Amino acid sequence: MCNFKGNRYYILVILNSKLLNWRFKTTSTNNHVSGDEVRALPIRRINFTTPQQERERLAAEAKRLYYEGLEKAGLNGGDRK
Numbered sequence: 631m632c633n634f635k636g637n638r639y640y641i642l643v644i645l646n647s648k649l650l651n652w653r654f655k656t657t658s659t660n661n662h663v664s665g666d667e668v669r670a671l672p673i674r675r676i677n678f679t680t681p682q683q684e685r686e687r688l689a690a691e692a693k694r695l696y697y698e699g700l701e702k703a704g705l706n707g708g709d710r711k
Contacts, residue, residue: 644673 644650650671658667678685700706 640676641673644671
């Protein structure tokens, strides 16, 4: 078990990110991930100062712009989740 006290979804998203997968592949010689290697990953704690409602509004806007960009590029923009 870990002693992480933040949102576990935050860690899950980061650990599943392509960027950290790339970083791990460039710094590791095998596919075994030790606790020390996970602790060495550059994962910051975030203390939000933006109110929850504003963060939700900004996230919705970012999602809208993302799908708009997919549609403009002709890249499966209609599959919104």
